[in-house]
Structure formats: structure tokens, C-alpha cells
Amino acid sequence: MPASEKTRKTQGMLDLQVNGFGGIDYNNSNLNPEDFEKSLQKMLATGVTSCLPTLISASETHLKSCFQALEKGRQNSELAQTMVIGYHLEGPFLSSEEGSRGCHPPEVMRGADLDFFEQLQETAGGMIRLVTVAPEIEGALSFIEQLSSKGIIVALGHTSAGIDLIRQATDCGAVLSTHLGNGTARMLSKHDNPILAQLSEDRLSASFITDGYHLSREQLKTYLRAKGSSRTVLVTDATSATAASPGRYRLGQLELERGREPLAYAPGTGRPAGSAVTLDQCVRNVIDWFGLSLEEA
Helix, strand or coil: CCHHHHHHHCCCEEEEEECEECCEECCCCCCCHHHHHHHHHHHHCCCEEEEEEEEECCCHHHHHHHHHHHHHHHHCCHHHHHHECCEEEECCCCCCCCCCCCCCCHHHCCCCCHHHHHHHHHHCCCCEEEEEECCCCCCHHHHHHHHHHCCCEEEECCCCCCHHHHHHHHHCCCCEECCCCCCCCCCCCCCCCHHHHHHHCCCCEEEEECCCCCCCHHHHHHHHHHHCHHHEEEECCECCCCCCCCEEEEECCEEEEECCCCEEEECCCCEEEEECCCHHHHHHHHHHHHCCCCCCC
């Protein structure tokens, strides 16, 4: 039986945020179809049967080239057509503030622009299904409303927005928080901050990177209690360093370094710049840490 047919018949996991896998960077404008399929084969072996390859903030030219490469790979692979159910655009509609932007390059950040998005969507073959937006950027609320009306899932992330603005963004159609607890400034107001605002907004589900590095167990325990299993999504935020040996890798224009632990660093800094965990490990982690059943996890 072909691998794609097996995938269709097997109930597996969905990863909403995958920047790369198995030594292959999806933010590479020169990604070739053979490497793309190899990375999906490795991902399938971990139990993921559906995914959203994710592009981070970059120039217009680079984003278009990456989407073209992803689409070429998807259209030339039966496995990719089965596993890739859309793309996740994580930027450049994000906060450029230190801390909030994470590893995203500030020079390419821009205000929300529907015409720009539509150009990317055309290049992506209409496959952009999820867009992460910081609601405080120029034009964001209208942008969120317009994307939502088109059936595109809008997530909030890499933001410094407080309670009122998070509520407004949710009113406009945002339904998810992207890797909540990460992409946030180190110093926050104790009464009005983006983490508290999104945790307390019951209309927002939230994704969490449960690798044990991006969030402490104590943080995650609190966040899961706030959202409950029905509004929680486990994600990897995987990079090319995932399911790969220790060494140097890429995330678009960024160089990554992976050691033995499933985490990617900016070389020489010790600062996390991405994950190298697999989704099956994320599921095992929450089962082991919090005594959850497999079904709930």
C-alpha cells in the first residue's frame, strides 16, 4: 500500500507549527521536492499524519520564493498532498519589540496589509490556512476581521497587547494563541499583560510547546488549567534541527546550533532560537508530567 494511502487510513497527530524537520528547512527558498518529501517521511514516522509547514518573518521576495518551493514540493508528492493540509504564516505581521519578536528579524516586520497577504496567498496556491498576528500593529484588527471572513484561522502571537486589545482582536475573529508563553517580553505588568489576557479569554484556544525548555512544568501546569484540554493544542515549533543529529542548521536567515537536548540555539549565545522536539515526545511529556491519559493528551 502506498505511504499516502496508509496515512489516510491511519489516525495520527496534527502539528500546526513546523518550520522544518529532519535536517530540512522549510524557510529555504531553494527547498527541493525530494528533500521536502524526505522530511515528511521522517515526520510521519513520529506519528504526525497532518501538518502546516510554517514560514517565519522574512522579506516579501523570500516569503514568495519559499511558498513557491513548498508548493512545488507539495504538488509533486502524493505524500505531501496527503500530509500538508495548509501553511502557517507566522509573520511578518508581528511586534518588532525586543522580547515580543523572539528570533524574528525586526527589519522585515510590517503593518497588516491585506494586498500583501493576498499576493502571498496566490503564490502559496491558496494554501495559507493559519496566520499569526500581533493585534497592536497598524491595521491589525481590520486585517483579522478580513482574514476570518475568508475562513482563514487567525492566531495571536509575538505580541505585547493587553487585555482590552486581546478582547478586541477576539471580537474580530481571532481564535487561537500561537505558542502562548513564548515570544513575550521578559518584564510584564502583573495585572495586564499578553499572557494573562490570552489565558483569561475563553474564546481563544492556545498552542503550547511542551518540550520542557520553552515553558517550565510549573508554567505549563498553570496554563493547562486555564485552558483545559478542549482548548489546548500541543505543537513542536520544529526546525530543521528536529529529528537530526547535533550540529549546525538553518531557520531561514538564522543559523541554529543543536546539542544533545531537543532545542536549537543561536550559536555562541545559549539563547533558544527554536525547537528540535517531535510531537510524540510532546505528548509523552504531558502524560508523564501531569498524569494525563493518552486520550486526553
